[in-house]
Amino acid sequence: MTHVITVPPSLDDFSFEQVLEQVAKLPDDAKLLVDARHARWASPYGLTALLALAQTRAERPTLAVPELEETLSYWARAAFFQHAESVYDLTGSYPKRRDAGESNVLLEITPIAKSDDVHDVVGRVQEQAQRIIKTELKLESKAIIGFAMTLSEICQNIIEHAGRGGWVAVQSYRWTKRLGRRVVVIAVCDAGLGFRRSLESMPGHLPSARWDDAAALEEAVIRGVSRFRDRGRGQGLAGARNYVGRWNGKLSVRSGTARISIVPSWDDDVPLAEGLSPFPGAQVQVIIPEAVPGGGSER
Amino acid sequence: MMNHIDVSSVLRQTLACDLYSNLVTRTTGAAVRTQIEQLVSESRERALTVIDFSQVSMIDFSCADEIVAKLLMRYASDDAPQNAYFLFRGVSDDHWDAIETVLERHGLALALEDDGRVRVVGVLTDDERRAWEATYRIGPADADEVAFATGSDTAHAREALDALCRRRLVMQVDGHYVAVGDRHG
Numbered sequence: 001m002t003h004v005i006t007v008p009p010s011l012d013d014f015s016f017e018q019v020l021e022q023v024a025k026l027p028d029d030a031k032l033l034v035d036a037r038h039a040r041w042a043s044p045y046g047l048t049a050l051l052a053l054a055q056t057r058a059e060r061p062t063l064a065v066p067e068l069e070e071t072l073s074y075w076a077r078a079a080f081f082q083h084a085e086s087v088y089d090l091t092g093s094y095p096k097r098r099d100a101g102e103s104n105v106l107l108e109i110t111p112i113a114k115s116d117d118v119h120d121v122v123g124r125v126q127e128q129a130q131r132i133i134k135t136e137l138k139l140e141s142k143a144i145i146g147f148a149m150t151l152s153e154i155c156q157n158i159i160e161h162a163g164r165g166g167w168v169a170v171q172s173y174r175w176t177k178r179l180g181r182r183v184v185v186i187a188v189c190d191a192g193l194g195f196r197r198s199l200e201s202m203p204g205h206l207p208s209a210r211w212d213d214a215a216a217l218e219e220a221v222i223r224g225v226s227r228f229r230d231r232g233r234g235q236g237l238a239g240a241r242n243y244v245g246r247w248n249g250k251l252s253v254r255s256g257t258a259r260i261s262i263v264p265s266w267d268d269d270v271p272l273a274e275g276l277s278p279f280p281g282a283q284v285q286v287i288i289p290e291a292v293p294g295g296g297s298e299r
Numbered sequence: 300m301m302n303h304i305d306v307s308s309v310l311r312q313t314l315a316c317d318l319y320s321n322l323v324t325r326t327t328g329a330a331v332r333t334q335i336e337q338l339v340s341e342s343r344e345r346a347l348t349v350i351d352f353s354q355v356s357m358i359d360f361s362c363a364d365e366i367v368a369k370l371l372m373r374y375a376s377d378d379a380p381q382n383a384y385f386l387f388r389g390v391s392d393d394h395w396d397a398i399e400t401v402l403e404r405h406g407l408a409l410a411l412e413d414d415g416r417v418r419v420v421g422v423l424t425d426d427e428r429r430a431w432e433a434t435y436r437i438g439p440a441d442a443d444e445v446a447f448a449t450g451s452d453t454a455h456a457r458e459a460l461d462a463l464c465r466r467r468l469v470m471q472v473d474g475h476y477v478a479v480g481d482r483h484g
Contacts, residue, residue, distance in 0.1 A: 115325075153361065235404060236359075
């Protein structure tokens, strides 16, 4: 029996939870048809998380592609179908080649599995990030290097901890609905070990009385704890946290059944969400907004 | 004797690729540091090595930890492979965030050449910083001279200078203390 999972029309980090809620009711080996026919828009998080979702399934799922031409074209430009072909059986008609039109995709969906992939990603994104951060987000040039560092560190999280490959995507767009300003968004999703299992593999790890996905996220994201004994470890996410704080951005990290966020004043998300539908691995999103006119970066 | 290591050249050799000028990932950092250690090991006892970042576009935290922090920690440890000193050059604002973060994380300091002048940056006690600055300013000196220059007593100055020697920020040459980066070194 095939179970239909409905993809919401607007797919982002929040609405992706609706997808996971539907999947959570089903056994791992259930055959899924992920129905994206009515999807109209997807954030980089939505697209990379859809790919990671397929990795969690014992049986290869089917994805019904969007019907709307404009959506198909964007998903194709983001290289979604190119990667979806490797993890889903695709139904419906979709562009086989990415057109080279005007695009706000800074980095199309790119697999991350090894150190060289991170070099490639950072190298490819640098020039465009410079233009977008300075001219569109109107941030100081200092923000450019920090952006590349943050991107690098979040991608490395997959290599160091996931135990399997994941995906990264970077995009800039005007976030009319929630912010009314331009943003640049990094999404990095994997379906690997996740933070709790990674920290549990630390030599001599003794779980506290309250040890769960939320506690593991607090350890890793807030306290910079890593499974490695090396004191130098755990700086990557701390660096990302500092970067978003400096530029009034948002960092959210989801793993297992919890999501922890560094929430800026412009957002009304909760710092810690617990009891979410389970999703293996780690899903990270960084949002850097355009500076407020006359107000620097609203710091 | 002074060696010069262009980190971007080491990076290209390490990756066997001319396309990348970014120091990113822990794996890359570890490989670059290994190569730097190899080059340092080829020099004679008490070598001063310039680690030149001029041609490096960016460095992330993981790479800074592997290259800068671990290099400094190894040669300042009790079982250091040799008597090596490091002077960092070409460190721009673009590199500084990552380097400063790892220095603070590990309580380290380094000698940094900037516009032809050398200064120490990172985590130092006030006594160490004053002693280093005095030593750099006056050139090769003994503890009495540094004490005089810093307005402290000899025992205090010697303690700070010995700590700086252990941290590879000051060398002992012919019974004198010489700041790393001093032209007499």
